Structure formats: C-alpha cells, structure tokens
Amino acid sequence: MAVLAYARVSTQDQHLTGQLEALKAAGAETIFKEKISGARADRPQLAKLMAVLQPGDVVLVTKLDRLGRSTRELLDLIERIGKAGAAFRSLGDPLWDTSSSQGRLLSTLLAAIAEFERDLIRERTGEGRTRAKAAGVKFGRKPKLSEYQRKEALRRRAAGETLAEIAKSYAVDISMISRLR
Structure with missing residues (x-):
C-alpha cells in the first residue's frame, strides 16, 4: 500500500x-x-x-x-x-x-446523482432529436454524391468500368463506390 x-x-x-x-x-x-x-x-x-x-x-x-x-x-x-x-x-x-x-x-x-443527471440529459436530447426529425431536420453529413450520381455510378459499374475510375471521376474514395447498392 x-x-x-x-x-x-x-x-x-x-x-x-x-x-x-x-x-x-x-x-x-x-x-x-x-x-x-x-x-x-x-x-x-x-x-x-x-x-x-x-x-x-x-x-x-x-x-x-x-x-x-x-x-x-x-x-x-x-x-x-x-x-x-x-x-x-x-x-x-x-x-x-x-x-x-x-x-x-x-x-x-x-x-447516483450524476448518473441521474446524465439520464435526464439523454432523455431531453432524444426528445429534441425526435421533434427535429418530425420538423424535417436531416441529421448526419450531407451525402457526397447526389441521387443522380449514385444511380449513374451504379450504371457505370454494371457497364464494366472500374471502381477506381468511377471514384476518381466523383472525387470520392473507392470504398464509397463499392458500397453503393
């Protein structure tokens, strides 16, 4: 000791x-x-x-x-x-x-008081998030590709173009293109 x-x-x-x-x-x-x-x-x-x-x-x-x-x-x-x-x-x-x-x-x-306070904050935050979503607020980062670009990238993949070529043309990472569905 x-x-x-x-x-x-x-x-x-x-x-x-x-x-x-x-x-x-x-x-x-x-x-x-x-x-x-x-x-x-x-x-x-x-x-x-x-x-x-x-x-x-x-x-x-x-x-x-x-x-x-x-x-x-x-x-x-x-x-x-x-x-x-x-x-x-x-x-x-x-x-x-x-x-x-x-x-x-x-x-x-x-x-115990601190944990109770954290729970209250979590509840208030959750309620605020629910209200914001109901009001049409979008959370998270803005997508790098528009819906049109995503569809176009999928068509280019289906046509046989490489992931690297597609990613380079949109200035995004290859992994983003590979995750498109």
Missing part, C-alpha cells in the same frame, strides 16, 4: 510549496506534481499517477479542485481510482475519504 499524491497549480506564477508540504506531512510517499490548468483534459502527471495505481494504494490531494474542475470529472476520476482497488482522500475535505464508509456513501450518492 502506497500513499500517492497529486499536486497541481494552474499557472507558472503559482507555487506548489504549500501543497507539497501538506502532502508530505500527511504521509505521501510519491507526489505527482504539475503546473497546468485543471480545465485541460491532458494532464500528464495525473495520467502517470492513474497508470501506476495498485490495489490498496491511497490517492491524496490537498483539496478536491486540485484533482478535477467539474463534478463529473471528479466523480469519474474517483470511480477510476476505486476500480483500480485504491482509495481517495482529500486533506481539505474530510468527508472525501473513500477508505471510510462515510466517504464511500458520499461518493455513491454523488455518482
């Missing part, structure tokens, strides 16, 4: 010193640190931390906002930590300790 910590500040002008001291005092053995905006999805040090997690490890941060900027992102990361068999703890937010039953309850409740 290792105590792995993550420390982050958003700008190069900010300093990690306070976080590093608090994490070391709390028993962090390895600290992954970076100066990068939390809004960025590609945080290399966080990715490294997630990659080395082992069952029984504890991931430690000074405050929740150091790990994730949105509730959804935070819950997703905590879920990934849990799936790795590790626990999560925030020094500044004592309820967030997934090694305790209270922390697991809080995580479960918030995850």
Whole structure:
C-alpha cells in the first residue's frame, strides 16, 4: 500500500510549496506534481499517477479542485481510482475519504446523482432529436454524391468500368463506390 499524491497549480506564477508540504506531512510517499490548468483534459502527471495505481494504494490531494474542475470529472476520476482497488482522500475535505464508509456513501450518492443527471440529459436530447426529425431536420453529413450520381455510378459499374475510375471521376474514395447498392 502506497500513499500517492497529486499536486497541481494552474499557472507558472503559482507555487506548489504549500501543497507539497501538506502532502508530505500527511504521509505521501510519491507526489505527482504539475503546473497546468485543471480545465485541460491532458494532464500528464495525473495520467502517470492513474497508470501506476495498485490495489490498496491511497490517492491524496490537498483539496478536491486540485484533482478535477467539474463534478463529473471528479466523480469519474474517483470511480477510476476505486476500480483500480485504491482509495481517495482529500486533506481539505474530510468527508472525501473513500477508505471510510462515510466517504464511500458520499461518493455513491454523488455518482447516483450524476448518473441521474446524465439520464435526464439523454432523455431531453432524444426528445429534441425526435421533434427535429418530425420538423424535417436531416441529421448526419450531407451525402457526397447526389441521387443522380449514385444511380449513374451504379450504371457505370454494371457497364464494366472500374471502381477506381468511377471514384476518381466523383472525387470520392473507392470504398464509397463499392458500397453503393
């Protein structure tokens, strides 16, 4: 069981010193640190931390906002930590300790609320899509070939012209011509 910590500040002008001291005092053995905006999805040090997690490890941060900027992102990361068999703890937010039953309850409740919210969004999106279709809105990319061009390409195929020649004349990929029925 290792105590792995993550420390982050958003700008190069900010300093990690306070976080590093608090994490070391709390028993962090390895600290992954970076100066990068939390809004960025590609945080290399966080990715490294997630990659080395082992069952029984504890991931430690000074405050929740150091790990994730949105509730959804935070819950997703905590879920990934849990799936790795590790626990999560925030020094500044004592309820967030997934090694305790209270922390697991809080995580479960918030995850359930987030899932409920995702379902509501999915339902509203589906209803909006249905209304749009009923109003005649077409979804997806505009076809590269018109109906006339498709029929003409099929006639040319039937006449023995090669797929490559037909595709080149319409400036499309050979696979598009081969899929025409």
